[in-house]
Amino acid sequence: MVMTSESETPPFRYTAEMAGEIEPRWQAYWAEHGTFDAPNPVGDLADPAHPRAGAPKLHVQDMFPYPSGAGLHVGHPLGYIGTDCYTRYKRMAGFNVLHPMGFDAFGLPAEQYAVQTGTHPRTTTEANVERYRDQLRRLGLAYDNRRTFATTDPAYYRWTQWIFLQIFHSWFDPERRKARPIDDLIAEFETGAREVPGGRSWAQLSAVERRQVVDGFRLAYISEAPVNWCPGLGTVLANEEVTPEGRSERGNFPVFRRSLKQWMMRITAYGDRLVDDLDVLDWPEPVKLMQRNWIGRSRGAHVDFPVAGSPDAESISVFTTRPDTLFGATYMVLAPEHELVDRIIPAAWPEGTKPAWTGGARNPAEAVQAYRASAAAKTEEQRTEGKDKTGVFTGAYAINPVNGERIPVFVADYVLAGYGTGAIMAVPGQDARDWEFAEIFDLPIIRTVQAPEGFEGAYTGEGPAINSDWLDGMGVVDAKASMISWLEQHGHGTGATTFRLRDWLFSRQRYWGEPFPIVYDETGLPIGLPESMLPVELPDVDDFSPRTYDPDDADSEPETPLSRKKEWVQVELDLGDGPKMYTRETNTMPQWAGSCWYELRYLDPHNDKVLVDPENEAYWMGPQGPGDPGGVDLYVGGVEHAVLHLLYARFWHKVLYDRGHISSFEPFRKLFNQGYIQAYAYRDARGVVVPAEEVVERDGRYFYGEQEVAREYGKMGKSLKNVVTPDEMCDQYGADTFRVYEMAMGPLDVSRPWETRAVVGSQRFLQRVWRLVVDEETGAVRVGDEPLDPAVRRLLHRVIAGVREDMDELRFNTAIAKLIELTNALTPLPAASREAMEPLVLMLSPFAPHLAEELWGKLGHDGTLAYMDFPEADPAQLVAESIIYPVQVN
C-alpha cells in the first residue's frame, strides 16, 4: 500500500506497516518459546511440565505440500490457515494439540529440472523447501516445528525403506484376513500345515524353488506382468497415473501395455477391508464413494461352462454378479484377447450358423482374426463412444450347466480382458448390454426375473424368479444364494468376489525417489537387506534421466538412472553367510511412498529405534473406543487425493497394523476437503492472456489498456497470468488481514474466486478492533473497566456461544461475521470496556494471532495468549426473547 502522505495517517493506526512490525516480532517470540510444541507421552519430546501434558489430545494434519519451484500462491495455504485457526481455538479450549507440517519432496519436477540444468535434485528440493518454510512462517502458522521433515531426508526415508521391508516380509493370510510374517508361512509349509502350491512337498523343493514359492506370496513382489510402459517418459506408470485416453497423466505421452518385470504391491488382498472400513470413517460421502468405485468390489460367483465337443474338455470360466439368472444365459462372450479363443474355434462354421454372425468370413478363424484386427485399431474412445455392439461368432458352443442347453460363444469387445475372467455368460433378459447385443445378433432372450407390467428391455431390478426351475418365486437375494450353493454342490462353480482394483505397480525407472532396500544374488531372486543396513542412500549420479524414447516406440526397454552407476549396483555385503557380491535393485519407489505413512512419523520424528514409539502412537492416534479405527483426528486437503494417496496410505497403515507396529487400523479418522481458490483470467481478441492485475472493469466490461478483454474463470497459475502470492498480501495488508480474509470469504469446503480488492474489508475490521483498544493519535490504551450495557452484554454472550459452535464445526466465515457484528456494536460506544474487549481479542486470536497477541499485551497481560481459556458464554445471558407462534388447535 502506498502512503501518499505520512502526515495524514494517524501515527498509531493499524496498517500494513504496523502489521509488518508486529508479526515478525510475535513469530520470533513463538519460535523462541516453543509456544506450539506439543508434549509426547514418552521420548525426547516428552515434557511433563507442559501446560497441556496429560490433557485430552487433538491431532490435526494437513496434506503436506510438494514444494514446487513456483512457490505458493494464495490458494495453497487456504487449508493450512483453516487448520491453524481450528487448532489455535482447540488449544485454548484445553486440548493438547498436535499440528505438524512437512514436505513431500521426492518426485518428477525436481528431477526434470535436474535433467535440464544439471542441478542436483537435492539442491533444488532443499531450496524449494526453504522457500516454502519462509512463506508459511510469514503466515504465523502454529506448528510444532520440532516435528518437521522432508520425505527426502535419509533419516526419514530410512523408515520408508523399513516399511517396504515389512511389506516384503509379509504375506496375506486369507483365513485370518490379515498380513502375517513371511516366516509363519515358511513354517506352515515346513510342517505341512499349509499345502505348497504346485503339488510337491516342501522337502522336495530345492532352496531356489522354495524361495520362488515364498516370493509368490509376499505383499511386495516382482511380477512379469502387463504394465503401463511410457517410452516418452522412459518409465512405467501405475494404472492410476494413466488417463482414460491411455496417455500419461504427466506429459500426456502415449502409454502401452507391455509385459515387464516390476515391483508390485498386493493391495488387492486388502480389497475387502479397504471397502468395509470406509463405513467407520468420518469422511465426506463423495470421497468414500470414489474409493468404493475405484476398488469396485462385486460379489457373485465363478461359473464353469464346458465347451461342447471339446476334445481337451475345455471350459469357459465366467464371473457373474447374477448367478440367479443362469437359466437366462443364452450365449457367451469372450474378450477378443481371451487365450481360450484360439483353442475352441472349429475349422468350419457349424450347421445353422446365421449369416449375420460370421462377419462375412469364410470360417471362424478368419472371422475372429478380422474382428481382432478391427478391435485393436479402435482407440479407447471409439470403443466406448459407438453405442452399437459389435462381435463375431467363434463357431463354438458351450453347455449351460444348469439346463444342459447348447449356447453359442461369441467374441466381442464389450467384454474386457482385464476384468473378471475376461469372459461372460450373457443374460439379455437381465443385462442391458447383453440385451443390446442379443437384438443385433438375433439371439434368444429369456426373462428369469418377473419384470413389471409393460416393462421393455433388460430388467435389472428386484422381482420373483421365473423360467428358472427350482428358483422360481424366489427374490433375487435368495435365488443368488440358492444358485451358488447348487453350483458348489455340483462342482460347476463357486461363490466369488472380484475387484476392479489391481495390484499396485510400485517401481519407477527414475532417479529422484527412495532406493529399494533390495539386492539380488546369483539366483536373480530378491533379498531384503537387514535393518542395520538402512538407509540405502540414494547415490550421486552424473545423469539423472532414465533413457527416454520416441513416445511411440512401444518396443523400447526401460533403463534406470541408477543402473548406470556400476560401482553402486555391484556391492559386496555380508548378509550372514560371509562377504559376497550382490546386485542392487536400481528402480526407485513412486512418489506416493513417502506420503503413505508420514502421519505416523510426526508422532515421534527423531526416534531412531522404531518408526514410532507405541505409546506415542497410541496417545495421538489410538482408537478411542470399540469400533473406532483411530487415526488423525482431522485431516484436511484437496479432493484430488480422494483415491490414490488416501487409498495407498490406508493400505500401508493396515499392513503396519496387522504386523503389530501401530494400534490404529485407519490413518485418518476424519477427512475434510477444503475448496479451491480460483481466479479470473483475461484474454485479448487474439486469445493471448494478459496480466490479470492490470485489467480494469468498466460497467461490467473488462479492459486491458484500451482494448477490451474477455474474462474467464479457473485455476490460478503462471500461464494464466493471474497468480497472487501470500507474500504480496503480507506486504500489502499483513498476514493477519490475509488470514482473516481467506477464512471470511466463504465456507472452507467451497471453491470461490479470489478478489484482491475485497481484502481491504478484512483490514478495516482489524483496524476497528485495534482502534477500540488503542488511541490512533496518542497510542494510549483507551479501554475502561466500566460494566457493559446489558444489551451489549447479551450480544457479547450470544457471539461467544455462536463463535464456539462455529469453530467446532469449521465454520470460520460465520464465526468472523459474528466477531465483526460485535465489533460494530462496540464501535459507537464512548469507550470500549475490558469486559467486552478481552473476550473479543481472545476470540479473534485464532484468526489474527499476531494482532491479538499485541492487543492482549496492551490490555495488561504478559506473554502469549495461546493457552488462555477461550471465552465461555454465560447461559443466563443467552435467554432469548420469547416469540409467540400461532398454534392451531384441532
Place this chain on the structure above:
RNA sequence: GCGGAAGUGGCGGAAUGGCAGACGCGAAGGCCUUAGGAGCCUUUGUCCUGACGGGCGUGGGGGUUCGAGUCCCCCCUUCCGCACCA
C-alpha cells in the same frame, strides 16, 4: 448413460421449519480533506408511492404445514466423479 454435490441481491456468501439476504466487497450520498485509490457516517433485493406504506421475491412447477430457501414429488441448469466392471 450411472452416481454425487449444488442453484439465494451486481459479487463472495448468511439463515435449529419461524421477520430471507447476517457479515464483507462493490455502488450511491455525505463528513474530513489542496487532494483521495486513506479513514469515518448513512443508504443499498426488486417494483409501486412525494412520503407513510404496500406488492413481488431464494432455478421452474406441484405438494405437506398455521408457517417452506429449508421437508416431499416432478422438471431445468451447473460443477465433480465413474463410464460396456459382467
